[in-house]
Amino acid sequence: MSTSRNAATPATIETAVLGAGQSVALRPQVASLPTYVPGARPSAAKKVHKLSSNENPYPPLPSVSAALQNCLMTFNRYPDMANTEFIAELAAFLGDRVTPEQIAVGNGSVAVLSHILEAVVNPGDEVIYPWRSFEAYPIAVAIAGGVSVQVPLDDDSAINISALAAAVTDRTKVLIVCTPNNPTGSTVTHTELLELLALVPRDVLVLVDEAYVEFVRGVDSVDGLSLLADHPNVVVLRTFSKAYGLAGLRVGYAVGEPNLVAGIRAVTTPFGISSVAQQAAVVSLKAVDELFERVEILIDERTRVVAGLQEQGWSVPESQANFVWFGLGERSLEFAKLAGEAGLLVRPFAGDGVRVSIGDAAENDAFLAFTATVSAEFAS
Numbered sequence: 001m002s003t004s005r006n007a008a009t010p011a012t013i014e015t016a017v018l019g020a021g022q023s024v025a026l027r028p029q030v031a032s033l034p035t036y037v038p039g040a041r042p043s044a045a046k047k048v049h050k051l052s053s054n055e056n057p058y059p060p061l062p063s064v065s066a067a068l069q070n071c072l073m074t075f076n077r078y079p080d081m082a083n084t085e086f087i088a089e090l091a092a093f094l095g096d097r098v099t100p101e102q103i104a105v106g107n108g109s110v111a112v113l114s115h116i117l118e119a120v121v122n123p124g125d126e127v128i129y130p131w132r133s134f135e136a137y138p139i140a141v142a143i144a145g146g147v148s149v150q151v152p153l154d155d156d157s158a159i160n161i162s163a164l165a166a167a168v169t170d171r172t173k174v175l176i177v178c179t180p181n182n183p184t185g186s187t188v189t190h191t192e193l194l195e196l197l198a199l200v201p202r203d204v205l206v207l208v209d210e211a212y213v214e215f216v217r218g219v220d221s222v223d224g225l226s227l228l229a230d231h232p233n234v235v236v237l238r239t240f241s242k243a244y245g246l247a248g249l250r251v252g253y254a255v256g257e258p259n260l261v262a263g264i265r266a267v268t269t270p271f272g273i274s275s276v277a278q279q280a281a282v283v284s285l286k287a288v289d290e291l292f293e294r295v296e297i298l299i300d301e302r303t304r305v306v307a308g309l310q311e312q313g314w315s316v317p318e319s320q321a322n323f324v325w326f327g328l329g330e331r332s333l334e335f336a337k338l339a340g341e342a343g344l345l346v347r348p349f350a351g352d353g354v355r356v357s358i359g360d361a362a363e364n365d366a367f368l369a370f371t372a373t374v375s376a377e378f379a380s
């Protein structure tokens, strides 16, 4: 019997250039991955305001921290691999529209994103998404073996629905819409999303990334979950990292059609969500009233920051998320450097713009005091 070889193995793997001292070639997709740039982290030495990763600025709720004490006595055991209690609580929280079979969970929605792509993308399939958008997309697409098709945002940094639809070909497998869009904060409306769905073939998965959904207060806002009944090709991605304040514990989830969800679960890392994180998510769902009071405060702060910036002469696009976007182009790094010197960590995207998270009131005051000092130079 001869060894069988997979005919689909790309020749490039064999011919990939090896680094010095290296005998095993990386997959070419891996060798050329863009790097995820995390928001700057504070150094121990200096007191700074961290407005670089869209985290929840408030410390964990005492009720959530207290509940986690129990887990600290039992973590010699594996977590529940099926996430039974968490998924049941989540389905109940999401209401009549969602059953447990429609929910796939993972250690952060970044992981769930990868699992979704790994479940559906064949080598060379195209994955369309607006650009600039969430920087995890090009990385996850390449790892899954797909080909990224990036559709530019409009001049006002908004997602262009008709351009997205026009980019669909018979090689398209997935179309990602991030709304509100990270890092620009712009949203598509529910009506626009319905228009897009009408233009997209039913065998293309439309992934709606709602990482910031709890912060949205616009008119005709996207309601991804309401689309599922009539659109089995929609999957909604959400996270506990932002509104729920669990960024450090890593909990995210997808809601979609049960067969798709079964496939996503099948490729998910076993025991991916730790017992501590599962427990934190369950307790957070019970404390949602308290958590969403904080979200309301952050939304009020967002309104205050945007108004303050406009008074200082800045033009920032309307944001429905917990951050604001400065389209500073070539001056982005310079702005971020000056902010850093003033003790404010922000997230620049070289040549494009700067994303600044909404912090607590004192942090936002500090940020507005900084922008006042540079508005004459930067604001247009």
Ligand SMILES: *Cc1c(COP(=O)(O)O)cnc(C)c1O
Binding pocket: 054, 107, 108, 109, 110, 111, 134, 178, 182, 209, 211, 238, 239, 240, 241, 242, 247, 250, 251, 252
């Ligand atoms: C922050 C964010 C996420 C959440 O990532 P986690 O892995 O859940 O922390 C997902 N999508 C977008 C667009 C985000 O900005």
